[in-house]
Amino acid sequence: xxxxxxxxxxxxxxxxxxxxxxxxxxxxxxxxxxxxxxxxxxxxxxxxxxxxxxxxxxxxxxxxxxxxxxxxxxxxxxxxxx
Amino acid sequence: xxxxxxxxxxxxxxxxxxxxxxxxxxxxxxxxxxxxxxxxxxxxxxxxxxxxxxxxxxxxxxxxxxxxxxxxxxxxxxxxxxxxxxxxxxxxxxxxxxxxxxxxxxxxxxxxxxxxxxxxxxxxxxxxxxxxxxxxxxxxxxxxxxxxxxxxxxxxxxxxxxxxxxxxxxxxxxxxxxxxxxxxxxxxxxxxxxxxxxxxxxxxxxxxxxxxxxxxxxxxxxxxxxxxxxxxxxxxxxxxxxxxxxxxxxxxxxxxxxxxxxxxxxxxxxxxxxxxxxxxxxxxxxxxxxxxxxxxxxxxxxxxxxxxxxxxxxxxxxxxxxxxxxxxxxxxxxxxxxxxxxxxxxxxxxxxxxxxxxxxxxxxxxxxxxxxxxxxxxxxxxxxxxxxxxxxxxxxxxxxxxxxxxxxxxxxxxxxxxxxxxxxxxxxxxxxxxxxxxxxxxx
Numbered sequence: 001x002x003x004x005x006x007x008x009x010x011x012x013x014x015x016x017x018x019x020x021x022x023x024x025x026x027x028x029x030x031x032x033x034x035x036x037x038x039x040x041x042x043x044x045x046x047x048x049x050x051x052x053x054x055x056x057x058x059x060x061x062x063x064x065x066x067x068x069x070x071x072x073x074x075x076x077x078x079x080x081x082x
Numbered sequence: 083x084x085x086x087x088x089x090x091x092x093x094x095x096x097x098x099x100x101x102x103x104x105x106x107x108x109x110x111x112x113x114x115x116x117x118x119x120x121x122x123x124x125x126x127x128x129x130x131x132x133x134x135x136x137x138x139x140x141x142x143x144x145x146x147x148x149x150x151x152x153x154x155x156x157x158x159x160x161x162x163x164x165x166x167x168x169x170x171x172x173x174x175x176x177x178x179x180x181x182x183x184x185x186x187x188x189x190x191x192x193x194x195x196x197x198x199x200x201x202x203x204x205x206x207x208x209x210x211x212x213x214x215x216x217x218x219x220x221x222x223x224x225x226x227x228x229x230x231x232x233x234x235x236x237x238x239x240x241x242x243x244x245x246x247x248x249x250x251x252x253x254x255x256x257x258x259x260x261x262x263x264x265x266x267x268x269x270x271x272x273x274x275x276x277x278x279x280x281x282x283x284x285x286x287x288x289x290x291x292x293x294x295x296x297x298x299x300x301x302x303x304x305x306x307x308x309x310x311x312x313x314x315x316x317x318x319x320x321x322x323x324x325x326x327x328x329x330x331x332x333x334x335x336x337x338x339x340x341x342x343x344x345x346x347x348x349x350x351x352x353x354x355x356x357x358x359x360x361x362x363x364x365x366x367x368x369x370x371x372x373x374x375x376x377x378x379x380x381x382x383x384x385x386x387x388x389x390x391x392x393x394x395x396x397x398x399x400x401x402x403x404x405x406x407x408x409x410x411x412x413x414x415x416x417x418x419x420x421x422x423x424x425x426x427x428x429x430x431x432x433x434x435x436x437x438x439x440x441x442x443x444x445x446x447x448x449x450x451x452x453x454x455x456x457x458x459x460x461x462x463x464x465x466x467x468x469x470x471x472x473x474x475x476x477x478x479x480x481x482x483x484x485x486x487x488x489x490x491x492x493x494x495x496x497x498x499x500x501x502x503x504x505x506x507x508x509x510x511x512x513x514x515x516x517x518x519x520x521x522x523x524x525x
Contacts, residue, residue, distance in 0.1 A: 009103040009104050010103070012102050012103070012106055015106055019108055020106070020107050020108075020109075020112075020113035021102070021105070021106055021107075022104055022117050023102055023103065023104040024103070024248075025121065025323050025325050025329060026248065026324055026421065028102070030324060031324070031327065033178035033179075034177050034483055034484075036177055036187050036188070037187065039187065039188070039483070041188060048476070052189075055472065056192075059196070059465065062465045062509075066458070066462060070454060073454055
């Protein structure tokens, strides 16, 4: 039997004792996962909230820096970098 | 199918069932091997696709400038990249949802929108660099980019439009395995094994000291080895493949194998750059390096490097475009699975096709600001990465989502916070270099 033939799944209805069944995840019954849609926002301590606010400020500042740098490179401020 | 089927697939024996597609095997090791092969994919693909066109350029430049002296950095990045992606494995398997959806649900719309917009922007710019590399390599192979680039885009679109996750995964895994040819290239270049071992296991700063150029290259290497799109891609890929709780250990092995391959291949790229340096070859891009190296290595290695450049770009393109379309689909609530036919997931496939076609078209526009785009990719990715990993870290400490079994352990948190602090440090240095280009001595 070829390797591909060996790997190709067939319909399994009976499994003898001391044998094992390999089922591809896409052929298996979908598992029950954690239902995150009902959880809502993550509960956070005050320090985590403050840290995230600081992160937000840092990211906005960095984005403005990048914008400035890109405009500078593009010659928007009157000089070009070759 | 009943719950019994699930029991058999995970526990492995002892039942009579009402029909399930699978393979019956006699031995435990064969069961383990085949289960691993069934799970193999998301980890390998995310890691190998990370060695995309930009990475090839970064690693060969590193080799050309500093020889193999930065190999120790790659060794250091191996556990970093593994630990970060391993967290994604747990999160993806536990929730069955993508990363973008999780950020929206747990951190609110501001962070959700920020992450999504930043991801789409960085991904698109990266995609442009992938097609730029394809165009470059094709022109060195005497194939007109006006013909070759649209054909590459068409191939990328066909890869996903089959309505079968497995078909896409098999093709992509095959491309990943082709990437191993870099090892052959490196061996043909006959590097000194003693020097390689020394530079891998003995950290040190290259001759010339800590220059601005070295800092930029270090940041580029870190940024190209650990990229934000990887988090989104692997989690969505795991969700699409419907990996089960029992698959966690195999998904970890898949990720670890991918990490080892990507770091080994990156080292081979550095060795190729080093060979060019040894032979006094100056180059601006890997395609030119391949061209000029052929006097030393012969025509076959030249063609192989050019083909591997295209392969890297194609792998990067399909993974990055999918991470965009999965993320967009999750947030918009559209059907978003490679298992669905086009008619049932139009928005998902349309996003993928739009990304690929727009990036390919942009590359074909004469005078497009490609250098500016490459710089933008590096800087934006550098900014986004630490914040993306912070969210990942917070989500992995979320017991409501992961329960006691999959939530981060204390040692996980120590490792991850160390990585986050290092990445933030590099991100700050990058920002400082943008503001003050003469911060470090020129070199």
